Amino acid sequence: MALGTAPAAANPKYAGIVIDAKTGKTLYAHEADQQRYPASLTKMMTLYMIFEALERGKVKLDTRVKFSANAAKEPPTKIGIGAGKSVTVEQIIYSLVTKSANDASTAIAEHLGGSEAKFASMMTAKARSLGMSKTTFRNAHGLPNSGQVTTARDMAKLGIALREHYPRQYKYFSARSFKLGGSTFGNHNRLLGTVRGVDGIKTGYIRSSGFNLVTSVVDRDRSIVAVVMGGRTGASRNAQMKDLISRYLLKASTRGSGNLIARGAVSNMEVASSAFELPRVGPIPERRHDGDARIALAYAAPTPAPVVGREALAKSLQAQKIAIPIPAPALVPPMPVDTGAADSIDPVTTASTASMSGWMIQIGATPDRDSALKLLARAQNQGVKALNGAEPFTMAYAANNGQLYRARFGGFDGQASAASACKALEKKGFACWATAN
Template identity: 80%
Template sequence: MDRFVAISSTTFQLFALIGIVLALGSAPAAANPKYAGIVIDAKTGKTLYAHDADEARYPASLTKMMTLYLTFEALERGSINLNTRIKFSANAAKEPPTKLGVGAGRSVTVEQVIYSLVTKSANDASTAIAEHLGGSEAKFASIMTAKARSLGMSRTTFRNAHGLPNSAQTTTARDMATLGIALREHFPRQYKYFSTRSFTFGKTRMGNHNRLLGVVRGVDGIKTGYTRASGFNLVSSVVDRDRSIVAVVMGGRTGASRNEQMKDLIARYLPKASTRGRGNLIARGATASMPMAVASLELPKVGPVPSQRHDGNQRLAFAYAAPTPEPVVGRAALVNSLIAQKVAIPTPAPAIVPPMPVETAANEAIDPVTTASTAPISGWMIQIGAMPDRNAAMALLTKAQGVGGRSLSGTEPFTMAYTKGNEQLYRARFGGFDGQAAATRACSTLKKKGYACWATAN
């Protein structure tokens, strides 16, 4: 009898342990209010997993997936080719990092723009291609939104081409999965760019921010993204033998935890995907919810287009986008967007930067350090200096990126303001390292290049 009791007790403990392990598998969903995720069978369209998949989230640099979609569309239409020169306006050139650093008035090719978006997630290149194709970034954003509707992305609104913070620019995990599938299905020739591991621009080698490429079997793209408001985002396409999925993780606390959650979703749900099915899930033409004329929307045939010019296609885009209310700006926009994401509403801080346009000021309220990625809430980071001016700190980071090579691949530059005596200083840091060893290696590389550097965990 005692032996039976002992065995029963052991069995109970085993089942309890299994229950704990299974519960931990859903821990990111339970513990993080920003988290949203979805896994779609790319052959049948069946939803294999979903958590808050239709709740509003900030896309961050996942935005560039739509910028690339419209770029690929223009390539297929013949209005541009891979060697078309894309000129950087002063507006594009001044975009904050992550960026290529091309000066105003200079240009790069369309193919260089594509590579910079899929690897470095360059904000300046995003704005430059948007202005070239749409005449202005605002007009291009309207076309992005109209195209989203034509693809069935009913809960997505774009206000810019790069994904820097804007309280009116929102999406959902399901909509991002739809866009990922559309990129695969509609542009099989161009889709190969998303699997690019690195891109050399001038003397600088830029590694892909997607750490799953070459690490997780079957992963062939697509895109990462991060701002403080959005958390760490990732859309992954996986093709393994005769199964195929597109998975989305949004709102990760760190890049490493986001990647682990994605690996877990792939391991769990790829085996459940169908071995049959033809794909072709996302129509390029009209959907049941929109007019045919808007579904066949095209960008202008030439670019850039003067701001006062409006051809028929542009009018369709704006006519369709018009029902979307004008963005609420200022603290009201911040409150609305944070309520939607169940985030605590901060007390407004006094301005420490020169006056800005109203919408930009609203963006700054969401993310005080306007960079492609800002300081991770936790994890390992490195610091290479402190400057009395934020722009000078960012310039130092950009220069360090140029020599850091692989050691800085997948990391993000940011500044952190602090007061020393009566002086305001800005720490120049890189965040997003997978651990202490990676941060230490980066410091070692930068020190050999003459930079001061130390690693820290936050």
């Protein structure tokens, strides 16, 4: 079965499309009109709204955006701005494009819309005006919400609209890194600089969506926008995208005016009607954040301990009012065979519960599971390349005076890579050691 041409049966998460950006012709489609969860592809619309506000003079690039307590407490990935502090609109843009920062998304949503809910309504209205008939937004960042849905075709439309409507601002999508204070954040889009013609746009991942990617390609006189949603890993998603580009870029027209997406009306790109029942993912509770827990580091010896099970962790998270996705049945995906480690893109560490084996690293142990997850999130926020593809998880450990929870990363391909990750984290001030289960 040829990759990118004939859909394999039955991975309910996968959807893909390739659009000729000059003519609007669909060059490839699989489940392109079936609803999926956008994850951080949501930030494409957040950025569209920012670009529109800039064009209309509502904000300037140097306008300061203050972070509320609500914005500051968003889960990773984030840039870690404290409540009451501010950054510029341009820094918000860079943080969304590269780091895919959830805290920055909420901050700009509150700045432009007055509240997250109001801004989400504005985003949905804008989606309708662009012809994105099957897209609904409930937040500005893409964290789990059962009502936040889209389709591969709608995301392709949004990608084309960003290019067509805001060509000056579109340059931000090609940024390879972004500096803020003493930190440098790399772009999650691994295709930038590695695949000829790729100039953006956005990655996305939550457990209920799988690994998503919208890619724009301009090579000589041809141009396409391609979407892959529901990848099993970041590596297999990227491989599928590369395959689609190699197969369909040369089939794109060398002629055509573009101008496919009208700013305030339904576009002339085709829309097929269909129905699809998404797996249920409970909406984020109104109060999403608990207070900061005290992190007491207790480095336990590497003795065998049971991995915290999904059901036990689910009950705990539900008691804490933290939403977790319910995965769809595991079926055969129409993705290439994964030959590399998974890219950890836009991770939601509160859902990291999978069993681990092989080489892993431990960065601490805490009195409660939530604190262990926070410690893992803090490590992920350091931009350590050696953690790319590593899976954060917790393990229960019976200590003399009670139970501790180990904060670990798994999925390393050997002792050398695990040791390398520890070395990088130790430079960031973390205690770390490598072990094998």
